[in-house]
Amino acid sequence: MGRAERSNSEIRVVLVGVGAIGREIARLLLKKRGVKIVGAVDSAPNKIGMDLGEAIGLKEKLGVTICGSISELNVRGDVAIHATTSFLEKAYPQIIELVERGFNVISTCEELSYPYIVSEELSKKIDKLAKKHNVAVLGTGINPGFLMDTLVITLTAACQEIKRIIVERVIDAAKRRLPFQLKIGAGLSPDEFREKIFRYEITGHVGLKQSIAIIADALNIKLDGIYEEPIEPIITEKEVKSAFVTVKPGFVSGLSQKAHGILDGEPFITLIFRAQIGAQKEYDSIFIDGEPQINERIEPCIHGDAGTAAIIVNSIPRVLCMKPGLKTMKDMQIPSAIMGEMRKPCKNRDA
Ligand SMILES: NC(=O)c1ccc[n+]([C@@H]2O[C@H](COP(=O)([O-])OP(=O)(O)OC[C@H]3O[C@@H](n4cnc5c(N)ncnc54)[C@H](OP(=O)(O)O)[C@@H]3O)[C@@H](O)[C@H]2O)c1
Structure with missing residues (x-):
C-alpha cells in the first residue's frame, strides 16, 4: 500500500x-x-x-x-x-x-x-x-541516527558561529545486547582482536563517518574529507564480566574509536566512541565551540538498544x-516520542 x-x-x-x-x-x-x-x-x-x-x-x-x-x-x-x-x-x-x-x-x-x-x-x-x-x-x-548527529544538529540551531564540534559517547557494553558485545571484541586477546578487525570478522561501531556526514550536510559545509583513526582495543587490568562474557586481566574489554570531519585542513567535527564491559562512567557529551558555546552532557548515557x-x-x-x-x-521533522495513537493523517507531505 x-x-x-x-x-x-x-x-x-x-x-x-x-x-x-x-x-x-x-x-x-x-x-x-x-x-x-x-x-x-x-x-x-x-x-x-x-x-x-x-x-x-x-x-x-x-x-x-x-x-x-x-x-x-x-x-x-x-x-x-x-x-x-x-x-x-x-x-x-x-x-x-x-x-x-x-x-x-x-x-x-x-x-x-x-x-x-x-x-x-x-x-x-x-x-x-x-x-x-x-x-x-x-x-x-x-547511533548513527540520533546521539552523535541529529541531537548535535538540533543543538547547533542555537549557534551564531561554530569553530569546532566534539562529540563523545562512552558506554558500559555489559548493559548491551550480545551482538553488540561481540562486535566490540569483548573477551578476545589483543592479538585476536587485531586479527579479527583486520579480517572484518568484527567491525566495532559502524557509523561515525555517517554521523559526521549528516552533520556537515545539515550545516551546509563541504568537508575536505572524513578520516577515521584505527580502532584501538581497551585492555582490562582487572576481571570484568557481563551476562555473556568474562574478560580476564590483559584481555580486551572493548574498544575506542575516533573519527574527524576535516575542514580547511583541521578537524572541525570529532566523534569519539568508547564501549567496554565494566566502564566506570557512561555519558554522551556534545561540545560546540562557538558563539554561544554549548556544553551538553547526558549522564549516564542513553541505553542504545x-x-x-x-x-x-x-x-x-x-x-x-x-x-x-x-x-x-x-x-525529517524533529522526532519525538509518540504517546498517543500512532496514525497521524498527513495531507501535506513535509520534508
Ligand atoms: N543505527 C543504530 O543505532 C543501530 C542500533 C542497533 C543496531 N543496529 C544494527 O542493526 C542490525 C541488527 O542488529 P541486531 O543486534 O538485531 O543483529 P542480529 O541479532 O544479528 O539480528 C539480525 C537478524 O537478521 C537476520 N538476517 C540477516 N540477513 C537477513 C535477510 N537477508 N533477510 C532476513 N533476515 C536476515 C539474521 O539472521 P542470521 O543470524 O541467520 O544472519 C538475524 O537473525 C545490526 O547491523 C546492528 O549493528 C544499528
Whole structure:
C-alpha cells in the first residue's frame, strides 16, 4: 500500500530481521496504539516458521509466522522495519525488494543513515526506485541516527558561529545486547582482536563517518574529507564480566574509536566512541565551540538498544509523511516520542 492510499486506519508494519534489535522493536510496537505487526522475516533457520510471539519471548502466539525471505511475505503493509545488517551492500537488495513491494522502509543499517559516502550509485538507485514507488527510505537508530548527529544538529540551531564540534559517547557494553558485545571484541586477546578487525570478522561501531556526514550536510559545509583513526582495543587490568562474557586481566574489554570531519585542513567535527564491559562512567557529551558555546552532557548515557527501538518506532508516522525518496535524519521533522495513537493523517507531505 503506497502513501497515496493512506487512510486513518492502523499502520501495518512488517519486520525484516528478528534479531536482538528486531525483537526489541517488536515488543515496543505491541505496546503502541494504532499500529499492527502483520508480517515478519528472518533468514536464521531456527526462526523460520516460528510464531513471532514465541520468537520475542511472549507466552501467547501473535498469529504472525516468521518467513525466511522477503519474497515469501504474503502481506501488504505501510512500513517495513529493517534490522538485518550494518552494511549498505548487504542491505541494498533487501531494501530494493521491500520498496518494489510498496513498503516505506525504516532501517537500522548504519551505513544507510548516510549512504552517499559509501556508494553514490546505490544511493541514487534507492532514491529513484523509492520515488517511483511513492515511498520513503530512512536509515536511523540511536547511533548513527540520533546521539552523535541529529541531537548535535538540533543543538547547533542555537549557534551564531561554530569553530569546532566534539562529540563523545562512552558506554558500559555489559548493559548491551550480545551482538553488540561481540562486535566490540569483548573477551578476545589483543592479538585476536587485531586479527579479527583486520579480517572484518568484527567491525566495532559502524557509523561515525555517517554521523559526521549528516552533520556537515545539515550545516551546509563541504568537508575536505572524513578520516577515521584505527580502532584501538581497551585492555582490562582487572576481571570484568557481563551476562555473556568474562574478560580476564590483559584481555580486551572493548574498544575506542575516533573519527574527524576535516575542514580547511583541521578537524572541525570529532566523534569519539568508547564501549567496554565494566566502564566506570557512561555519558554522551556534545561540545560546540562557538558563539554561544554549548556544553551538553547526558549522564549516564542513553541505553542504545532501548533507544534504537524507540527512535525506529517513533519515526514511523514521520516517515509516512515524508516526501518519497531516500532520506536522512536531517530531512525529517524533529522526532519525538509518540504517546498517543500512532496514525497521524498527513495531507501535506513535509520534508
Ligand atoms: N543505527 C543504530 O543505532 C543501530 C542500533 C542497533 C543496531 N543496529 C544494527 O542493526 C542490525 C541488527 O542488529 P541486531 O543486534 O538485531 O543483529 P542480529 O541479532 O544479528 O539480528 C539480525 C537478524 O537478521 C537476520 N538476517 C540477516 N540477513 C537477513 C535477510 N537477508 N533477510 C532476513 N533476515 C536476515 C539474521 O539472521 P542470521 O543470524 O541467520 O544472519 C538475524 O537473525 C545490526 O547491523 C546492528 O549493528 C544499528
